[in-house]
Amino acid sequence: MLTIIKNAEVYSPHYLGKKDLVIGGGKILYISNSFTSSSPLDVEILDIEGDYLVPGFIDSHVHIIGGGGEGGYSTRTPEIMLSSVIKAGITTLVGVLGTDNATRTMTNLIAKAKALRDEGVSCYAYTGSYHLPLKTLTNRIIDDIVFINEIIGVGEIAISDHRGSQPTLEELIRITSDARVGGILSKKAGIVNVHVGRGKKLIQPLIEVVNNSDLPITQFLPTHMNKNQESIKACVEFIKLGGRIDFTTSSSTTLDENDISKPSKALKKLLDEGVNIDNISFSSDGQGSMPHFDEKGNYVGLTVADVSTLYQEVKDSIINEQIPIEIALKVVTSNPATFLKLESKGRIEEECDADLVILDKKTLDIKSVIARGKMMMKNGKIITKGTFE
Secondary structure, eight states: OEEEEEEEEEESSSEEEEEEEEEETTEEEEEESSOOOOOSSOEEEEEOTTEEEEEOEEEEEEOTTOOBOTTOGGGBOOOOOHHHHHHTTEEEEEEOOTTOSSSSOHHHHHHHHHHHHHHTSEEEEEEOOSSSSOOOSSSSHHHHHHHOTTEEEEEEEEESOTTSOOOOHHHHHHHHHHHHHHHHHHTSOOEEEEEEOSSTTTTHHHHHHHHTSSOOGGGEEEEOOOSSHHHHHHHHHHHHTTOOEEEETTOOOOOOTTOTTSHHHHHHHHHHTTOOGGGEEEEOOBTOEEEEEOTTSOEEEEEEOOTTHHHHHHHHHHHTSOOOHHHHGGGGTHHHHHHTTOTTSSSOOTTSBOOEEEEETTTOOEEEEEETTEEEEETTEEOSOOTTO
């Protein structure tokens, strides 16, 4: 069946104006100023006059099988459910393991990625976790990336964090080199997703890799970079070197309006510094544990990261920080699509995947979600739920 979306005010994320779209076979087939169907085929017409149409959101860092366990077995966070993903406007996500590569495994991660694909969204994964040596599916990073469809890179490897393996320069160079070669051979991103903790070195180990090897700085995507003023300063310097950074939308834990850990405020700060928006993305860290430690490093409690924060921070960027919508949308659409080499994602263009979100023009709230051409949520009501929901 073909679907015609009429009278959409389109952000691709750049502004296209009012357009009609024809969707079929999971793809955007045709975009025009006005389209009238005389086809004898089954056609559904969706008139969204007065609303915005934007690309489906990409979340490049989600603990799809749950995460954490820093407080013991009872604190292992639950796996993500499809309805949570859809309500957040996310049509593409990337699964990670994180701290726990003992009770959670790569086989679990890939099985869940396949399940989410079966349920209607696009899902990928990174091979490995915080710790070295990496536990991969095939015992080799290159083979994982080349032969496992879902695997597009390595991560999340922890640096500057007491929970990580404190990787050496040589280890980071070897891992990054293998990721790059795997990406080249398979036409995938081959990026290394890096968890950056609160240690004093921050992202200095990544700069040392670039300075001591032939590897490009774009091979890394350091995340959790919106911690404090020091990390924001490091972001500016890293991007000036040609690097890319990622802000975690579940990281802000205070209501302080001046809290720089709030991604919308951190984004505004970087833009005011003249940083190129094309080098910044947001991710949620969804279903990951957010542990709290005292000044001595003792565990004192945790909360669970929420994928709904991804678009909320984009919305706050637009409304509270007065960042233009076509700029703010980039951090969850075209930018992560570019970083992850997902060529058919993150844009509203002919032949791109029909991953679309309809926003209320007045409130900017998510109204409807289309993933791979299928309506998943319509006018705020979930149509397609996960198998066990």
